[in-house]
Amino acid sequence: MSYNNIITEYAEDIGYITIDRPKKLNALNKETISELHDAFEEMEQEEEVRVIIVTGSGEKAFVAGADIAEFSDFSEAEGKELARKGQQDLFDFVAHLSKPVIAAVNGFALGGGLELAMACHVRVASDNAKMGLPEVSLGLIPGYGGTQRLPQLVGRGKALEMIITGGMISANDGLSHGLVNHVVPQDELVVFSEKIASKMAKNSPLAISAAIKAVNANYQESVNGFEAEIDAFGSCFGTDDFKEGTSAFLEKRKPNF
Numbered sequence: 001m002s003y004n005n006i007i008t009e010y011a012e013d014i015g016y017i018t019i020d021r022p023k024k025l026n027a028l029n030k031e032t033i034s035e036l037h038d039a040f041e042e043m044e045q046e047e048e049v050r051v052i053i054v055t056g057s058g059e060k061a062f063v064a065g066a067d068i069a070e071f072s073d074f075s076e077a078e079g080k081e082l083a084r085k086g087q088q089d090l091f092d093f094v095a096h097l098s099k100p101v102i103a104a105v106n107g108f109a110l111g112g113g114l115e116l117a118m119a120c121h122v123r124v125a126s127d128n129a130k131m132g133l134p135e136v137s138l139g140l141i142p143g144y145g146g147t148q149r150l151p152q153l154v155g156r157g158k159a160l161e162m163i164i165t166g167g168m169i170s171a172n173d174g175l176s177h178g179l180v181n182h183v184v185p186q187d188e189l190v191v192f193s194e195k196i197a198s199k200m201a202k203n204s205p206l207a208i209s210a211a212i213k214a215v216n217a218n219y220q221e222s223v224n225g226f227e228a229e230i231d232a233f234g235s236c237f238g239t240d241d242f243k244e245g246t247s248a249f250l251e252k253r254k255p256n257f
Ligand code: COA
Pocket: 023, 024, 025, 027, 064, 065, 066, 067, 068, 069, 108, 110, 111, 112, 134, 135, 138
């Protein structure tokens, strides 16, 4: 598939998605959100892809937020629809993807940009990254899951401080608050993310998918996470990956999933 606002690449078992609107600091307009949905869906279905790395074009920004120019004259109903559709098509979609997604945060991750990074399963930030949810400075609140996912990662107190001040924090502050998993020099960002991806890619794709599902269950209001874990654990026993993983261990060889 070809896209206007993103670049997709494939190398061995990794799928790469680069958000490519550098002149607008990779801001997410509707078309970009829709293309991202399609690219994630395409990579989820592509059997060769085990892990997805998403990053931003250029050295300045991962994503500087939703495209403000696009919604500046929206009504209440349009605003609500924007948030609902965005959450369904991209942010929840990524969070619940059956393959792991690593956000390689290469610069500003603001508003929808930080929300996209938070929807990913792992975040690696370059040392120049700056992160925040500045929506209140626009008379808005975060609408792509930021009010929910930020407290999950950094705790309620720090999340409320970040959301209400609308301020940005550095990559190292993000690391100390649990917002990002790692901070690396900018020129090592992709290679470092690939190292994590390779570790993931050696493991059972079916077990990884079940693990993502079980962890996500903790954050779903109507779902008992412990029950979800029991179900997912049990279902692993019916898979070829389980047979291969346990046989390989007993035969003292590496598994081939
Ligand atoms: N939506 C639309 N356009 C955006 C954008 C966004 N979220 N963020 C940046 N841009 C555009 C700017 O309008 C500018 O376009 P122009 O050259 O056509 O005027 C271009 O990207 C470069 O941005 P600029 O503001 O000139 O860069 P800067 O280095 O001075 O500042 C930021 C960088 C990130 C601090 C600043 O762009 C910013 O505050 N962006 C908005 C962040 C935000 O509020 N995000 C949440 C949205 S809900």
